[in-house]
Amino acid sequence: MTDTHIDTTKDNNSCNGILTIVVLTSENPDSQQTGCSLLSNIKDGGYAYIPAMGKLGNTECQYAVFNMSADTAKKLCGKYKRASFVYSELGNDGSIHSVYYEKPAPTLPFDKYSNNFVQKEVCDTREEMSDADDNFTITGEKFNYSIPFTKLKAVNQTICESLRRMVSIEKERRNRAITEEDALRFTINGVGLTPYLWRKATTKGFDDKNYEH
Helix, strand or coil: CEEEECCCCECCCCCECCCEEEEEECCCCCCCCCCHHHHHHHHHCCCCEEEEEEEECCECCEEEEECCCHHHHHHHHHHCCCCEEEEEEECCCCEEEEEEEECCCCCCCCECCCECCEEEECCCCCCCCCCCCCEEEEECCCEEEEEEHHHHHHHHHHHHHHHHHHHHHHHHHHCCCCCHHHHHHHHHHCCCHHHHHHHHHHCCCCCHHHCCC
16 A cells, blocks of 8 residues: 655645546556557546556556546456556545555456455555656555646546536536535446446546647
């Protein structure tokens, strides 16, 4: 586990539009399968993502996927034959808690009962905002990933704008008073059509081409 401190994911209205970050490898080194199908699944699921720099296991190319649950990441990695992933939770105080997950038998197929993803690394660190290149960087024994703060802020702003619209609609049409965080957690942990539609709504203004470079 890795604990890091970051304050730049909140917008000017103190909205936190990024609660989790899942780092996935874009390619499976043990097969011919590329990341195209995985990326299509991420997009179809309504998740915002950006390419990430660094290392995960033996691979270098990664995606940082925002507001995905650990259970969803396990299923997705199992489906696309990934051996590991990193799951990070962002707290309201700016702290980040990261866990490295790996299959006990990395080269064997995923199985919910006999070869499911488990925590493989436990370490505690705490660092200030960024490195010399203004990157948000998380480093463990088996993984390293880095995302420029400007990209994090841009993704957060897009999601927060969508969340505010959703909350306003819920209040106006259904007389329901919910917070942006409640709405976002519903998209992460909810099951079924409604959470999916809400998740698609939170990334409505997200264009991955704006965050790739």
